[in-house]
Amino acid sequence: MRWLSADDPAISRALRDPRTLGLATHGGGAPLAVDARFPQAHLRKHVIGSDAQVVDAQVVEIWSGRTEARTETIGATYCRHNGEVMFATVSAPLESASNDALGEGTYIAYQSLLAALRASGYPHLLRVWNSIPDINLNEDGLERYRRFNLLRHKAYEELHQPTGAGAPAACALGSFGGPLVLYCLASKTPPQAIENPRQTSAYQYPQQYGPRAPSFSRAALWRGGEDQSDVLFVSGTASIVGHQTLHHGNVAAQTHETLTNLQAIVAEAVSRDARGLVVLSDLHLKAYIRNAEDVPIVRQALAGHGLDADAVLYLQADICRADLLVEIEAIGPAQSIAVTTGTADTQDSSFRSSNDSQALPESG
Ligand code: 3EB
Numbered sequence: 001m002r003w004l005s006a007d008d009p010a011i012s013r014a015l016r017d018p019r020t021l022g023l024a025t026h027g028g029g030a031p032l033a034v035d036a037r038f039p040q041a042h043l044r045k046h047v048i049g050s051d052a053q054v055v056d057a058q059v060v061e062i063w064s065g066r067t068e069a070r071t072e073t074i075g076a077t078y079c080r081h082n083g084e085v086m087f088a089t090v091s092a093p094l095e096s097a098s099n100d101a102l103g104e105g106t107y108i109a110y111q112s113l114l115a116a117l118r119a120s121g122y123p124h125l126l127r128v129w130n131s132i133p134d135i136n137l138n139e140d141g142l143e144r145y146r147r148f149n150l151l152r153h154k155a156y157e158e159l160h161q162p163t164g165a166g167a168p169a170a171c172a173l174g175s176f177g178g179p180l181v182l183y184c185l186a187s188k189t190p191p192q193a194i195e196n197p198r199q200t201s202a203y204q205y206p207q208q209y210g211p212r213a214p215s216f217s218r219a220a221l222w223r224g225g226e227d228q229s230d231v232l233f234v235s236g237t238a239s240i241v242g243h244q245t246l247h248h249g250n251v252a253a254q255t256h257e258t259l260t261n262l263q264a265i266v267a268e269a270v271s272r273d274a275r276g277l278v279v280l281s282d283l284h285l286k287a288y289i290r291n292a293e294d295v296p297i298v299r300q301a302l303a304g305h306g307l308d309a310d311a312v313l314y315l316q317a318d319i320c321r322a323d324l325l326v327e328i329e330a331i332g333p334a335q336s337i338a339v340t341t342g343t344a345d346t347q348d349s350s351f352r353s354s355n356d357s358q359a360l361p362e363s364g
Contacts, residue, residue: 174318
């Protein structure tokens with residue numbers, strides 16, 4: 001990803017550009033005050049600097065298309081679309097007194113999201129980001145991530161989304177507090193699902209990982225309207241071979257295994273005739289790290305694979321299996337849909353548009 005400083009004109013330009021589809025903000029603090037037309041997923045995950053310290057800033061991830069977009073709110077889901085692709089976000093507060101608040105929140109959020117996709121005419125999910133507070137917590141005998149899988153599966157089934165082959169690329173990470181937050185990209189034309197020959201498909205994981213297997217593909221390859229270059233959305237990828245976690249407690253080896261998986265997924269996509277895509281270093285990477293102090297080891301492993309460790313966004317987050325220390329996702333080489341990221345000093349007034357911040361369609 002491109003790192004831009006808070007006052008970089010590219011960021012403020014994107015936040016005024018009608019081609020901008022939506023944004024995700026990573027970090028503590030409040031959601032960013034931006035034009036109310038732009039849907040915003042506000043994710044509570046700490047940004048980690050190169051010194052392995054948590055940075056007191058937000059990173060803004062801005063998704064843009066090639067043509068002017070239009071905002072539409074459908075039920076609880078905030079959408080913005082351009083005739084080709086849509087950014088959408090929905091969140092569910094988890095404060096209800098019910099002892100299955102997470103299950104209910106997951107089901108309601110997905111029902112709302114999938115209904116919005118259908119109503120707006122963008123029925124194909126390309127990529128979903130799930131942010132789940134206390135993801136590894138055990139509640140009534142079931143880990144919250146496993147409960148999430150159960151209810152996501154139910155909503156997908158009821159709204160006729162594929163839960164197995166053809167499921168979107170996805171990731172599911174923890175957050176420190178806040179609501180359940182989903183954001184996604186969806187399109188009018190379907191992507192091609194890519195699996196990893198080194199890994200059991202997640203939707204075929206055995207029951208030992210929970211009553212319903214996770215509904216996601218290892219990657220989604222999307223052509224869109226751009227002939228020159230496809231977009232590959234690679235799901236959160238970790239140190240799993242077959243269906244087993246490898247290298248317990250060894251973050252260097254887990255990162256190495258994760259990168260081998262990522263390379264295998266990219267090779268698989270290339271073998272499907274992906275246009276404009278050759279190697280992993282063509283893609284933007286985001287790394288989720290359970291323990292912030294492991295960042296230097298992860299950076300070293302990335303560099304050891306010939307990747308630019310400075311170009312990666314590092315976020316501190318719990319990962320959906322308690323024995324995983326690192327998970328990495330990838331996207332690119334984007335043409336029809338582009339991502340720009342930058343750090344926003346939340347004190348910096350240059351990010352605040354003066355009078356339209358009250359009606360912020362925040363989801364966090
Ligand atoms: C794995 O490979 C690690 O539940 O949406 C990665 C990406 C993982 C997405 C999800 C879970 C999800 O099983 C976990």
